[in-house]
Amino acid sequence: MSFFVDKEWFYYLRGREVLLYKLRGGSSTSRISQSGVFQSYDNEMMYPDEDIADGLRIEYTRVSEPFVAEALETTTSYESGIIISFEDGTGGSSRDIIDLGSASNDGDYTVVTKGTDGSTGYQQLEVAAGSLTTEAVGERISITQIPVEVASPLSTSHINLNKMLNLAVIDYCKAMLAEQNGEIDKKEYFMKEFFSKLGDNESNKRNISVTFPSGPFAIR
Amino acid sequence: MTVLEVMERLNIKEETLVISWIKDAIHLIQSNTKEKVESTKRDLIKSVNSTDNVYILPADLVSLENISIKDTSDSKYKKIKRMTSQPHYLAEDTSP
Numbered sequence: 001m002s003f004f005v006d007k008e009w010f011y012y013l014r015g016r017e018v019l020l021y022k023l024r025g026g027s028s029t030s031r032i033s034q035s036g037v038f039q040s041y042d043n044e045m046m047y048p049d050e051d052i053a054d055g056l057r058i059e060y061t062r063v064s065e066p067f068v069a070e071a072l073e074t075t076t077s078y079e080s081g082i083i084i085s086f087e088d089g090t091g092g093s094s095r096d097i098i099d100l101g102s103a104s105n106d107g108d109y110t111v112v113t114k115g116t117d118g119s120t121g122y123q124q125l126e127v128a129a130g131s132l133t134t135e136a137v138g139e140r141i142s143i144t145q146i147p148v149e150v151a152s153p154l155s156t157s158h159i160n161l162n163k164m165l166n167l168a169v170i171d172y173c174k175a176m177l178a179e180q181n182g183e184i185d186k187k188e189y190f191m192k193e194f195f196s197k198l199g200d201n202e203s204n205k206r207n208i209s210v211t212f213p214s215g216p217f218a219i220r
Numbered sequence: 221m222t223v224l225e226v227m228e229r230l231n232i233k234e235e236t237l238v239i240s241w242i243k244d245a246i247h248l249i250q251s252n253t254k255e256k257v258e259s260t261k262r263d264l265i266k267s268v269n270s271t272d273n274v275y276i277l278p279a280d281l282v283s284l285e286n287i288s289i290k291d292t293s294d295s296k297y298k299k300i301k302r303m304t305s306q307p308h309y310l311a312e313d314t315s316p
Binding site for chain 2: 005011017052056062153158159168169173174195202
């Protein structure tokens with residue numbers, strides 16, 4: 001069993017590889033000694049000494065789903081409540097139906113059609129058959145709309161970014177166009193604009209209120 | 221904003237070129253900021269030799285955010301620290 005992993009496990013980056021190491025003298029082996037005190041850590045490292053299913057988690061950024069079918073600003077639908085249920089293969093024989101309610105079906109699903117149940121009047125979101133596990137109402141569930149990826153982008157495809165970053169992308173494209181035309185000074189200008197908008201986008205999410213104390217001779 | 225709108229603002233007609241520039245721009249955005257962070261999980265293998273502690277980073281990685289290990293005592297992923305150099309002394313101990 002692994003414990004104190006944040007103190008005893010380390011990684012080293014070697015090119016495109018991650019090398020994992022574990023502190024040998026850590027809590028897994030240190031015990032109260034005969035003198036009654038804890039043994040101290042030492043710097044001896046060893047390789048991982050146990051199997052852990054899904055034990056390594058890597059968080060990273062990548063270029064995922066760069067193009068989507070609709071503008072990010074328009075995907076604002078959101079439903080939440082404790083009256084959402086999931087059914088598999090009911091209604092239509094070949095489709096799963098969400099009665100605007102759910103539980104242990106966390107994940108992304110592509111909605112095939114949206115309808116209304118004839119007998120109950122419940123709203124239904126239909127997804128591909130076999131996608132969902134049957135689940136009764138009771139859990140608090142939220143359904144959030146996200147845009148559908150366009151794997152082969154066309155001129156009508158939307159960029160999967162918010163408006164500010166879209167404007168930054170235009171600056172980047174202008175910079176590339178200027179470079180293509182040999183106008184390096186323009187390229188530098190538009191790249192500066194590009195990074196400026198990246199900064200604006202980040203600062204828009206981090207509004208900080210700063211209060212200054214008034215000086216002893218300030219007019220009150 | 222559509223690809224067509226970008227093309228009109230740039231006053232160019234090469235759709236493929238604009239799409240590749242947009243992808244490059246998104247790559248640069250993901251490299252400089254954390255617009256969209258994702259995660260992947262791998263099984264940890266008990267090492268029996270000095271190559272078993274080597275794991276390949278995701279091929280589509282742009283920027284590494286953090287690496288964590290599952291603490292099986294409470295089933296939580298905890299961030300681990302990065303070493304700036306490989307250990308000078310290494311005990312190949314497979315049965316501590």
